[in-house]
Amino acid sequence: MSQTRTVIVGVQVPDGTRCDIAIVGETIEAVTPTAKGPLPTEGPEATTTIDGTGLVALPGLVDLHTHLREPGGEDAETVLSGSRAAAAGGYTAVHAMANTFPVQDTAGVVEQVLRLGEAAGYVDVRPVGAVSVALGGERLAELAAMARSAAKVRVFSDDGMPVADPVLMRRALEYVKTFDGVVAQHAQEPRLTEGAMMHEGIVSASLGLTGWPAVAEESIIARDVLLAEHVRSRLHVCHVSTRGSVEILRWAKNRGIDVTAEVTPHHLALTDESVRGYDPRFKVNPPLRSPDDVTAVREALADGTIDVVATDHAPHPPEAKDCEWAQAAFGMTGLETALAVVNELMVQSGAMTWEDVARVMSYRPAVIGRVENHGRPIAAGEPANLTLFDPARRWTVQPDGLETASPNTPWAGRELTGKVLWTWLRGKPTVQEGKVIP
Amino acid sequence: MTSPPPGTAGTTVLTSEDMHRALRRIAHEILEQCHGAEDLVLLGIPTRGATLAKRLAEILGEIEPAFNPEQRCGQLDVTLYRDDLRRLAPRTLGSTALPKAGIDDATVILVDDVLYSGRTVRAALDALGDYGRPRTVRLAVLVDRGHRELPIRADHVGKNLPTSRTERVTVRLQEVDGMDDVAIAPAEGSRQ
Amino acid sequence: MIQLRHLLATADLDRASAVEVLDTAATMAATQARQIKKLPPLRGRTVVNLFFEDSTRTRISFETAAKRLSADVINFSPKGSSVSKGESLKDTVLTLGAMGTDAIVVRHAASGAPHRIAHSGWTNAAVVNAGDGTHEHPTQALLDAYTIRHHLAGGTGDLAGLSVVIVGDVLHSRVARSNVRLLETLGANVTLVAPPTLLPVGVETWPCAVSYDLDQAIDQIKPDALMMLRVQHERMSAAGGGYFPSPAEYQREYGLDVPRLGRLADAAIVLHPGPMNRGLEITSAAADGVRSVIVEQVANGVAVRMAVLYLALTGKEER
Numbered sequence: 001m002s003q004t005r006t007v008i009v010g011v012q013v014p015d016g017t018r019c020d021i022a023i024v025g026e027t028i029e030a031v032t033p034t035a036k037g038p039l040p041t042e043g044p045e046a047t048t049t050i051d052g053t054g055l056v057a058l059p060g061l062v063d064l065h066t067h068l069r070e071p072g073g074e075d076a077e078t079v080l081s082g083s084r085a086a087a088a089g090g091y092t093a094v095h096a097m098a099n100t101f102p103v104q105d106t107a108g109v110v111e112q113v114l115r116l117g118e119a120a121g122y123v124d125v126r127p128v129g130a131v132s133v134a135l136g137g138e139r140l141a142e143l144a145a146m147a148r149s150a151a152k153v154r155v156f157s158d159d160g161m162p163v164a165d166p167v168l169m170r171r172a173l174e175y176v177k178t179f180d181g182v183v184a185q186h187a188q189e190p191r192l193t194e195g196a197m198m199h200e201g202i203v204s205a206s207l208g209l210t211g212w213p214a215v216a217e218e219s220i221i222a223r224d225v226l227l228a229e230h231v232r233s234r235l236h237v238c239h240v241s242t243r244g245s246v247e248i249l250r251w252a253k254n255r256g257i258d259v260t261a262e263v264t265p266h267h268l269a270l271t272d273e274s275v276r277g278y279d280p281r282f283k284v285n286p287p288l289r290s291p292d293d294v295t296a297v298r299e300a301l302a303d304g305t306i307d308v309v310a311t312d313h314a315p316h317p318p319e320a321k322d323c324e325w326a327q328a329a330f331g332m333t334g335l336e337t338a339l340a341v342v343n344e345l346m347v348q349s350g351a352m353t354w355e356d357v358a359r360v361m362s363y364r365p366a367v368i369g370r371v372e373n374h375g376r377p378i379a380a381g382e383p384a385n386l387t388l389f390d391p392a393r394r395w396t397v398q399p400d401g402l403e404t405a406s407p408n409t410p411w412a413g414r415e416l417t418g419k420v421l422w423t424w425l426r427g428k429p430t431v432q433e434g435k436v437i438p
Numbered sequence: 439m440t441s442p443p444p445g446t447a448g449t450t451v452l453t454s455e456d457m458h459r460a461l462r463r464i465a466h467e468i469l470e471q472c473h474g475a476e477d478l479v480l481l482g483i484p485t486r487g488a489t490l491a492k493r494l495a496e497i498l499g500e501i502e503p504a505f506n507p508e509q510r511c512g513q514l515d516v517t518l519y520r521d522d523l524r525r526l527a528p529r530t531l532g533s534t535a536l537p538k539a540g541i542d543d544a545t546v547i548l549v550d551d552v553l554y555s556g557r558t559v560r561a562a563l564d565a566l567g568d569y570g571r572p573r574t575v576r577l578a579v580l581v582d583r584g585h586r587e588l589p590i591r592a593d594h595v596g597k598n599l600p601t602s603r604t605e606r607v608t609v610r611l612q613e614v615d616g617m618d619d620v621a622i623a624p625a626e627g628s629r630q
Numbered sequence: 631m632i633q634l635r636h637l638l639a640t641a642d643l644d645r646a647s648a649v650e651v652l653d654t655a656a657t658m659a660a661t662q663a664r665q666i667k668k669l670p671p672l673r674g675r676t677v678v679n680l681f682f683e684d685s686t687r688t689r690i691s692f693e694t695a696a697k698r699l700s701a702d703v704i705n706f707s708p709k710g711s712s713v714s715k716g717e718s719l720k721d722t723v724l725t726l727g728a729m730g731t732d733a734i735v736v737r738h739a740a741s742g743a744p745h746r747i748a749h750s751g752w753t754n755a756a757v758v759n760a761g762d763g764t765h766e767h768p769t770q771a772l773l774d775a776y777t778i779r780h781h782l783a784g785g786t787g788d789l790a791g792l793s794v795v796i797v798g799d800v801l802h803s804r805v806a807r808s809n810v811r812l813l814e815t816l817g818a819n820v821t822l823v824a825p826p827t828l829l830p831v832g833v834e835t836w837p838c839a840v841s842y843d844l845d846q847a848i849d850q851i852k853p854d855a856l857m858m859l860r861v862q863h864e865r866m867s868a869a870g871g872g873y874f875p876s877p878a879e880y881q882r883e884y885g886l887d888v889p890r891l892g893r894l895a896d897a898a899i900v901l902h903p904g905p906m907n908r909g910l911e912i913t914s915a916a917a918d919g920v921r922s923v924i925v926e927q928v929a930n931g932v933a934v935r936m937a938v939l940y941l942a943l944t945g946k947e948e949r
Contacts, residue, residue, distance in 0.1 A: 191870075205832035208741040208765030208807060213831070277749065278742030322750070324719050326740035326763070518661075518669045518699075518940075528631045528945035530650070531657040568666040 004046050006424075008388065010034045011052025013378050014059075014358040021057060023384045026426040030380050054392065055421065058358050060092025060385030062365040062374050064155065064184070064262055065238060065310035066335065068094070068125065070116060071109070072101025077315040077405045079116035079125060082335070085313070085404040087122040087430035089335040090387035090420040093366070093374040094123050094313075098130040099160040105130035105141035107149035114151040122430045126371055129153040131172045131183060135161045140171060147179035154370040157184035159238055160285075162220060164190050169224060173233035180370060182260075184236040185224050187245070188286065192216035197326060199272040199287040207275060209325065212287045218244035225252035225259050236368055237261040239312050241286040243296035250305045260368050262310035263297045265334055265341035266410055270294075274410070280321045280328030281410050284314070301360060302351045308365045311338045315406030333409045336402050341411075343391050343418035373426075387431075388422035395419050403436055448606070448623025452597055457580065457618050460596030461490070464578050465497040467594050472545055475505035477573070479544040481514040483562055484532035487550035488513035489613045490580055494549060512536045514548070514569075519561035534565075541570040547594075551609040553579040556590035581620055583607050633945040636748045636757040637938050639766040640812035648815055649788055651937050652776050656785060658940070659933035662698070669936075672701035675732040675943050680722070681707045681760070682738045687904060687928070688760050688770075692735045695935035701732075701943070719743060720752050727753040733943055734758070741765035741804075756942040764802045770903055771808035773934040775816055777927050778855050781899050790817030795847050797823045797884055798859030798911055799873070801830050805903045806859060810838050823847045825883065827873040828865070844884050848893050856894065857901040858886050858912045877910055885909075886916040899923045 006023040013019045013031065022029040067073075068082035077085075079096070086094045096113050098104035104113060110127035117125020129146035133139055135158045146153040156176055163169045163185060172183045193216045198204050200211020221237055225248060228235035240246065240261045252259050266284060271291050274282040282288060300306040314331025321328050342361065346352040352360075366375025376382040396415050399407035423431040430437060452460070469475060475498055482491025495507035515532035523529070548562050559577060566575060578594035583601040597620070601607060604625035612618050632647045643651065661669055677696040679689050689705060696703045708722060719738075726734060733756040736744040741763030748757035761767040779785060782792055794813050800806040800822050813820050820838035822829065833840055841847045848856075861880060866872040874880045881887070886900065891913070894900075900912075900921045908914050917924060 200831050202832035202835045205830035205836070206807070208763050208804060210764075211831060278745045319718065319720075322718075322720055324738065324740040324743040324746050326743075327719070515657075518671045520671075523671050523944040526945070528633045528941055530631045531654055533657060534660065564670065568668070569664060 004048060005029065006048045006050065008050045008052040008057060011055050011057045011388065012354065013057050014353075014355040016354065019057075021052075021378065021386070023386070023424060023427050026384055028378065028380055028382050028384050028386075031378055050388070050422065052388065054390065056354055056389045056391055057378055058090065058354065058387050058389060059362040059376055059378055060374060060387055060423065060425065061090045061339065061361045062369065062371055063091050063094040063311050063313070063335065064236070064308060064365045064369055065159070065264075065312045066094040066096055067099070067312070067314045067331070068096040068113070069100065069315060071112065075317045076320075079113065080120040081403060081405040082313070082315070083117060083120040083122035083125065084436045085333070085335040085402065087423050087425070088403045088420060088436050089337070090339050090389060090423055091123050091335060092385040092387070092423065092425045093126060093371050094335075095126045095128050095155055095369055097159050098128045098157060099135055103130050103134050104128065105133055105135070107142070107145040107151075110146050110151040110153055111149050121425075122436070123425060124371070124374065126155070126369060127151045127153055128159070128184070129156045131156045131158045131163050132168060137161060137164055137168065140168070140175060143172070143175055143181065144178060147181060154179070154181050155184050155236070155368075156181055157186065157238065159184065159186040162186050162188040162190060166223060166227065170227050170231060173228055173235065174231045177233050182234045182236045182368060184238050185220065186238050187217045187220035187224065189216040189219050192219070196287075197283065198275050199289045201272060201290055203272040203275055207278070209275070212285075214242040214244055214289065214293070217242055217286055218248060221245050222248050225249070225257050228259055229255070229257045233258065235259045239264050239267060239286055239310070240297060240300070240306055241267045241289050242293045246296045246300040246305055249300070253305065260307040260364070261305070262308045263301055263306045264310060264312045265338045266332055267297055268294065268301065268309070268345050269341050270410060278325045280323065280325055281332060281408050281412065283325060283328050283330055284332050285330035298345065298351065302346065302356070308360045308368065309338060309342055310365065311335050313404070314408075315404050316408050318407055321408050331408065333402070333404045333406055336404065337397060337409065337411050337416060339389060339420060340416040340418035343389070344416065347391065348417070384424050384427035386422075386424045387420055389418060389420050391418045393417070393419040448608070448621045450619050450621050451599060452581070452620035454618035457596070457620065460580065461494055462497055464594040464596060465494055465501060468547060468576070468578070469498070469501060471593070472576075475502040477544050478505065478510060478547065479537055479541055479572070480511040480547045480549055481536070481541075481566075482511070482549040483558060484513055484515050486609055486611050486614060489611045490551060491549035494547075494578065509537055509539070514562055514565055516558060516561035516565050519564045521557060521561065536569060541566065541572045543571070543573045545574045545576065546572040548575060548577045549579070550577075551580050552607055553577070553582045553592050553595075554585060556586045556588035559590050560588050580609060581607060632941060634756070634938065634942040636744075637768050637942060638745050638748060638757065638759045640768045640771050640808045640815070643812065643815060645788060645815050645817070648772075648775070648812060651772055651934070651941065652779060653786070654937035654940060655772070655776055655930070655933040658936040659930070662933060667698055668700055669698060670700045671940060672696065672699040672943055675701045676730055677701045677703050677733045677735060677939065678726050678731045679703065679705045679735045679760075680726065680737070681705070682736075682743070683761070685737055685761065688737060691928070691931040692758075692760060692935050694932050696939055698932070699936055699939055701939065719746065720750070723747050723752040727755065731755045733939060735760045737761045739763055758938060758942060761804055763804065764807075765804050766808045767804040768808050768812070769931070769935055769938055770805050771812040772938070773927055773931040774809055774857065774901055774903070775812055776930045776934050777901060777923050778818070778899070780930070781923060782854050782897070788816040789813060791819075792817075792854045793819045793821070793851050794855045794857060795821045795823055795851060795853040796857045796859065797844055797886070799828045799861055799865060800824045800833065800859070801828045801873075802862065802865065803859050809857065810836055814838060821847055821851055821853070823884065825874055844890065848890055852895050853898060854895070855899050855901060856886065857903075860903065860905065861907055861911050881910055884911065886912045888913060888915050891916045891919065891921070894921065901927060904928070
């Protein structure tokens with residue numbers, strides 16, 4: 001098979017300059033400022049030219065927090081459908097959370113997920129390993145076995161459940177140091193959140209829904225940063241959602257504690273006011289918080305206190321949401337809308353640059369997850385993991401029109417600004433002119 | 439129905455004096471045909487029927503001192519018995535107040551302002567049945583404008599007024615509207 | 631005249647509408663003194679009492695109201711709570727819709743369940759909330775307001791200037807939520823009295839005053855009406871060992887006992903949504919005393935529910 005060259009002409013790269021980017025094979029061949037004249041077109045390769053005018057090129061996005069549901073939850077999502085959704089959203093690597101059935105708590109299951117990802121071929125699927133056996137929160141899973149497996153697991157999380165036992169958390173933080181792993185904590189104090197269904201505050205009081213207090217998140221984060229400091233290990237905090245959490249993280253980072261944190265697009269965008277209609281599409285864990293919390297997480301993302309945007313893409317079949325609030329499952333999908341939401345809220349508002357977006361959605365997540373060959377700068381010689389985004393394109397989110405197998409997007413029927421037009425995984429397009437390749 | 443009459447009432451067909459004369463005549467007719475005022479109970483259908491019933495009762499009291507208007511006159515709201523509850527906006531319920539002695543074995547005179555389709559009277563007859571068993575029920579109306587949709591007729595009529603269905607008949611009474619008259623007007627737009 | 635598409639929460643009613651519902655209820659109540667109590671306006675309409683939670687009193691009240699208006703009534707009490715997986719709420723509602731239901735009266739343990747039934751496109755029926763979780767119980771609030779109006783406001787108009795004190799488990803009480811909103815809408819001054827553990831976070835934003843001290847509330851506010859809420863027994867054994875230390879302590883601090891009863895103003899009335907825990911939140915002396923309007927509340931419940939069903943099921947068809 002003869003190689004082809006793809007040239008993207010006149011596209012804005014994260015540092016703000018307009019460049020031409022040439023991709024040959026699996027690699028970025030050259031990146032030159034557009035003003036400097038045309039890229040080389042000689043050679044045996046057939047050249048495809050893409051007009052990049054008005055578009056932004058970003059390094060392929062890396063999601064630290066994705067639920068692909070397979071094995072066990074194929075009615076909600078498969079590795080294939082979730083990978084296609086990720087590609088459509090501009091991702092080239094995702095971390096598949098461990099709460100599958102069976103749980104990703106052994107080398108066998110994480111390797112199965114790895115293989116499913118390879119077979120799908122749309123993104124690099126990086127399995128997350130469970131911290132505890134069967135997410136039971138009682139004893140450590142065989143973390144080293146997962147780390148040494150073909151899946152090379154570096155991120156460990158019981159996400160969906162907290163590692164509530166402080167002793168188990170301490171052990172996990174210590175143990176992952178062996179292989180440079182990180183424990184990604186779903187910070188939720190279980191006793192303070194028994195029966196909790198939404199953020200505890202003015203809206204929960206009025207709706208009569210049991211509240212999930214901010215302190216239930218903050219108290220666990222406070223405990224865990226102190227544990228991470230004590231045992232000199234690496235902690236990652238999943239889906240930070242409150243002002244108090246942000247303040248604890250800021251304090252911890254100032255103190256030199258090795259902690260990183262993520263925020264989801266929905267916690268950047270939505271407040272507990274969305275719950276007023278009792279529509280379970282807005283039921284999520286941690287819950288949508290107050291407007292003040294939303295302001296705080298946006299500021300923290302912009303100033304680096306929160307390191308990354310992670311989707312917490314959590315697909316559920318229709319019946320899990322087409323019911324009363326109490327009965328509904330927690331979670332919402334997000335892979336295909338994340339970049340548009342960040343574009344609207346953080347870039348168009350002037351709070352962040354495209355370089356910042358590349359940092360929080362690609363560079364940093366790849367570093368935290370120890371993902372090789374992703375989250376690299378757009379430069380000659382780097383792997384051609386790229387996404388091409390039109391920040392002005394407006395589109396209305398229709399659940400039926402998304403790649404994810406589940407309909408539980410909070411954006412259904414709403415217009416978003418910004419659409420991924422192309423994604424390349426190692427030089428191979430996975431999304432072409434806005435459509436995922438078959 | 440309590441919708442206020444429009445400001446422009448159209449052609450006056452009964453003046454205050456006409457109205458008074460008609461009511462007096464009806465009162466005499468009632469006494470004549472019922473052989474006196476014994477067992478007589480007047481029940482007006484709110485809003486204007488109730489007012490007319492009160493006036494009629496006072497006139498009866500003037501003619502027959504044995505007839506106590508206050509004890510023999512009441513009102514009967516028929517809203518809950520209407521057959522068009524699902525066709526129009528929800529209707530405010532009027533109040534029903536029957537004379538203390540009740541209506542069992544009485545001669546009940548139903549009083550209303552305008553007799554048209556007959557549906558209100560049908561509803562009133564149903565309502566009456568739930569309150570008791572009168573010996574006789576008679577119907578007195580100020581205006582009969584025709585176009586009956588049910589086999590119902592009035593026993594006492596103030597004025598027979600030939601109309602077309604599109605015309606609008608408006609009864610105004612001093613107690614409710616600040617003046618007495620009956621007017622007829624052509625259809626205004628879509629209004630009925 | 632208002633048309634109620636649904637009645638899901640008292641927040642749906644503005645002052646004029648709330649007064650109209652009470653006025654309609656008063657007319658309905660007047661018909662209930664007759665020998666023949668049945669009225670024809672809902673003839674041929676079908677009302678389903680869909681009770682996922684046991685509540686014989688509320689169901690009977692709605693059933694009586696619907697039957698007095700000549701509706702056909704179907705009582706349906708799916709077994710088990712929403713937590714135990716049986717047929718989904720959606721499928722239950724679709725089934726009822728297929729049988730030609732005009733109104734669904736819903737009692738459900740999940741807050742917002744009636745809202746979901748009304749707004750998810752599962753049915754065209756009018757939905758009346760008969761109590762949802764810890765959210766609202768609007769017809770209870772309406773009958774409470776009706777009872778207060780009857781005794782303290784001459785039976786007409788609104789409740790402007792009256793002071794009402796609501797005592798007890800506000801956190802879990804749908805009755806309290808509905809009453810705070812409705813009584814405030816009608817112009818009354820509402821004060822909630824409860825231990826802090828039984829008040830929701832965010833209560834300070836509600837349109838009412840809050841106190842932890844019942845004695846102080848009685849002596850300083852001199853309430854026209856005192857509403858005692860039921861204390862659920864499971865509140866004594868919840869997470870953290872319960873919301874208050876013991877029934878005895880609750881009774882001492884928040885129970886309506888004889889001394890407190892004696893300090894109420896002469897015209898003050900005592901309400902309770904029932905069923906009562908005699909000896910806990912209310913003593914028998916208070917429950918059975920001259921100030922008690924508790925039995926009347928039950929009777930007024932039928933008239934209020936007749937009014938609600940009438941306003942929801944008559945009027946132009948837009949379904």
